[in-house]
Each structure stands twice: as C-alpha cells, then as structure tokens.
Amino acid sequence: MDASSAFQDSLPLSSDALLAQFDDWGLAYVLHEHVPLRTVEEAKAVEHALLVPGQKALRLKNLYLRDRKKRNYLVSLQQDRDIDLKALGAELGIGGLSFGSEDRLIEFLGVRPGAVTPLAMINGASKDVRFFMDAAAQDAEVIYMHPLVNDRTVALSRADLMRFFDHIGVTPEFI
Numbered sequence: 001m002d003a004s005s006a007f008q009d010s011l012p013l014s015s016d017a018l019l020a021q022f023d024d025w026g027l028a029y030v031l032h033e034h035v036p037l038r039t040v041e042e043a044k045a046v047e048h049a050l051l052v053p054g055q056k057a058l059r060l061k062n063l064y065l066r067d068r069k070k071r072n073y074l075v076s077l078q079q080d081r082d083i084d085l086k087a088l089g090a091e092l093g094i095g096g097l098s099f100g101s102e103d104r105l106i107e108f109l110g111v112r113p114g115a116v117t118p119l120a121m122i123n124g125a126s127k128d129v130r131f132f133m134d135a136a137a138q139d140a141e142v143i144y145m146h147p148l149v150n151d152r153t154v155a156l157s158r159a160d161l162m163r164f165f166d167h168i169g170v171t172p173e174f175i
Helices: 005-010 015-025 040-049 085-092 102-109 118-127 158-168
Strands: 029-033 057-066 072-078 130-133 142-145 152-157
Touching: 005 015, 015 029, 015 118, 015 152, 015 158, 040 057, 057 102, 072 085, 072 102, 072 118, 102 118, 118 130, 118 142, 118 158, 142 158, 152 158
Parallel strands: 057 142, 072 130
Antiparallel strands: 029 152, 057 072, 142 152
C-alpha cells in the first residue's frame, strides 16, 4: 500500500476522519488535492499551485526518528533545512538518532512513509512520541502539511495548528 488517500481506510485514523475532526473543533483549513508527493523535491514541483503570494508560509519536511533507547520522535523542520542526524541529536540532547522503520511508523504515528506530518501527533500523543518543530513555525502565517496521506495538503494558520495541538494534548518543542 502507498501513502495516498486511496488507502486511507487502512490507517488507524483516516484523512477524512481527521478533516472531520478539524471541522468539529472549528479549525479553518484549505485542502489541496494533488499527485502523491513522497519527497521535498516532488512537493516543490507542485507548491506553486498551493501557495498564496505574499503569505508568510512554512512548508515542512518531517522525520520519524528513534534513539538507542527505542524512544520515538517526530521532527518537523522547514523543508530546505539540511539535516545531519548526529548534529540534530546533539542539539536535542538525544544520542543515537536513526530513522524509524515503516512498521514502527504506522504503529506510533499511524501514517506511511511519504505522509509523515505534524498532524500524525493525533496518533503519536498517546504513544509517547516526542514532537519537535522548527522555530520558524512561530513566525509563519500558514503552515502546509499532509493530512495523514500524501496526495493531499492542508494549509492551516499557525493559530489553528496550535489549537489542534491543544486539543490533542501536545506541546511542540521548538528548535
């Protein structure tokens, strides 16, 4: 199975159910549907159709990581940041960071590779996943991310994203 909405019903929480939850919580979002995006490069190829000119937007890349003690982390960073796992681990005070497996990704965040997103913390919060977010999010007007599948992107205001985190009991650690 791939990470597109065609297979969303096999996820612990479907993209449609997540969007319905947004509606119930009064979170405003703009939904964009597009070809499945698996990499930052693929996302850049379609982002011109998503972005609003003049808007201070943050586009993310997301890493599901584990440490030597088998603790789980979701790290969401500005999409153009270079990542050195050893340096990132030192910055976060966590040793031995490596990428988590596909099986653990579905178990702990409820998404497949290519659809990792801060919104997956709706699943990860109850599984003790620690969440780090780029400090640039604090200055963004709008943040673009996948709603648990990689053929959709939602644009949420920073305020509504923080309200989402409040609803699920998650406090992002800004880096």
